[in-house]
Amino acid sequence: GAGVSQSPRYKVAKRGQDVALRCDPISGHVSLFWYQQALGQGPEFLTYFQNEAQLDKSGLPSDRFFAERPEGSVSTLKIQRTQQEDSAVYLCASSILAGGSTDTQYFGPGTRLTVL
Amino acid sequence: QQQVKQSPQSLIVQKGGIPIINCAYENTAFDYFPWYQQFPGKGPALLIAIRPDVSEKKEGRFTISFNKSAKQFSLHIMDSQPGDSATYFCAATHTGGFKTIFGAGTRLFVKA
Numbered sequence: 001g002a003g004v005s006q007s008p009r010y011k012v013a014k015r016g017q018d019v020a021l022r023c024d025p026i027s028g029h030v031s032l033f034w035y036q037q038a039l040g041q042g043p044e045f046l047t048y049f050q051n052e053a054q055l056d057k058s059g060l061p062s063d064r065f066f067a068e069r070p071e072g073s074v075s076t077l078k079i080q081r082t083q084q085e086d087s088a089v090y091l092c093a094s095s096i097l098a099g100g101s102t103d104t105q106y107f108g109p110g111t112r113l114t115v116l
Numbered sequence: 117q118q119q120v121k122q123s124p125q126s127l128i129v130q131k132g133g134i135p136i137i138n139c140a141y142e143n144t145a146f147d148y149f150p151w152y153q154q155f156p157g158k159g160p161a162l163l164i165a166i167r168p169d170v171s172e173k174k175e176g177r178f179t180i181s182f183n184k185s186a187k188q189f190s191l192h193i194m195d196s197q198p199g200d201s202a203t204y205f206c207a208a209t210h211t212g213g214f215k216t217i218f219g220a221g222t223r224l225f226v227k228a
Contacts, residue, residue, distance in 0.1 A: 004159070033214075042122075042205050042218030043160065056214040091159050101209040101216045102148040107159030 002026060004108035006092050012114045013082045021077045021111045025094030032075050033105060034067055035091040043091055049075060050098050082115045089113070118143060120208050122219030129196055130227050137191045137222045139206035144187070146208040150216070151180065151191050154203045163204075164191075196226045 005024045013019050025032050031050055035043035036059075045059040051072035060067070064083075069075040079086055089112050093105040121140045129135045139149075148167055152160035166173045166180045166189065173180045177194040193200055203223050209216040 033216075040221070042207075042221050043216075044218070045215040048214035059215065093159070100212050100214050102211055102213075104162050105216070107161065109157065109159050 004092055004094055004106050006090075006108040006111050008111060009109065010112050010114075012116065014116055015084060016081050018078065018080045019082055019113065021079075021090050021113070023075045023077070023092030023094075023108060025073065025075070025092070026096075026106055027073075029094035029096050029106075030072075030098045031095040031100070031103065031105075032069055033093040033095075033101070034075070034077050035093065036061075037089040037091055037110065039088070046077070046090075048101075079113075082113075084115050087113055087115045118217055120206060120217050120219045122206050122222060124222060125220070126223040126225075128225045128227065131197060133196050133226070135193050135196055135200075135224055135226075137204055137206065137224075138188065139190065139208075139219050140186075140188045141208050141217075142187065143208070143210075143217075145210045145213075146217075147210050148208070149180070149182065149189050150207050150209075151178070152205045152207060152218075154205065154221075160205060193224075196224075198226045198228045201225050 034046040037043045048056040049069040064080045066078045089110040091110045093107045095103040097103040150165035154160040179192045182189045206219040
């Protein structure tokens with residue numbers, strides 16, 4: 001079945017490089033979430049989209065982080081001038097309904113970002 | 117006030133045992149408490165969720181107990197199997213909110 005897919009699965013970047021991480025949600029899902037998961041920790045919320053509208057970006061750690069979902073389906077998380085502390089797994093999740101986080105979220109496998 | 121505190125960090129049980137994972141929260145606005153299971157290299161997957169108007173919910177071998185006055189909830193896994201070996205996360209959010217707060221996780225190992 002078609003679940004949430006993310007690409008690339010692994011990304012190694014040199015400090016200072018820009019990276020772009022892609023999320024393909026389940027077709028028809030209105031809501032899309034990005035999370036950051038540090039090693040040995042739980043996921044931490046980054047941002048939320050309802051269709052193409054970014055309704056909450058309170059979890060983005062700095063202005064180096066930017067997310068978009070221009071047509072309400074595929075989303076991209078961009079990190080500019082990567083730093084070592086950005087090393088983590090970046091998870092994307094989608095849910096069928098609008099209106100927030102109490103609907104079942106389906107997670108992708110994540111992109112593991114390593115910044116050298 | 118946004119934290120969800122989870123314990124223990126790790127747990128080892130024999131096959132057939134009943135591991136118990138505990139979580140506590142502060143924010144009384146939270147009204148939805150999901151539990152997730154995560155295998156290495158995979159994203160979390162929803163196991164079971166509860167709202168504070170019930171004190172217990174069972175789905176298969178998984179049971180959530182909820183104590184609203186103490187602001188605590190726990191996951192029990194009945195008749196645990198080696199295939200249950202994974203990391204478990206409790207979480208909390210509120211209706212109309214967009215942000216789910218996760219606990220730090222419990223690594224469970226079930227011995228055959």
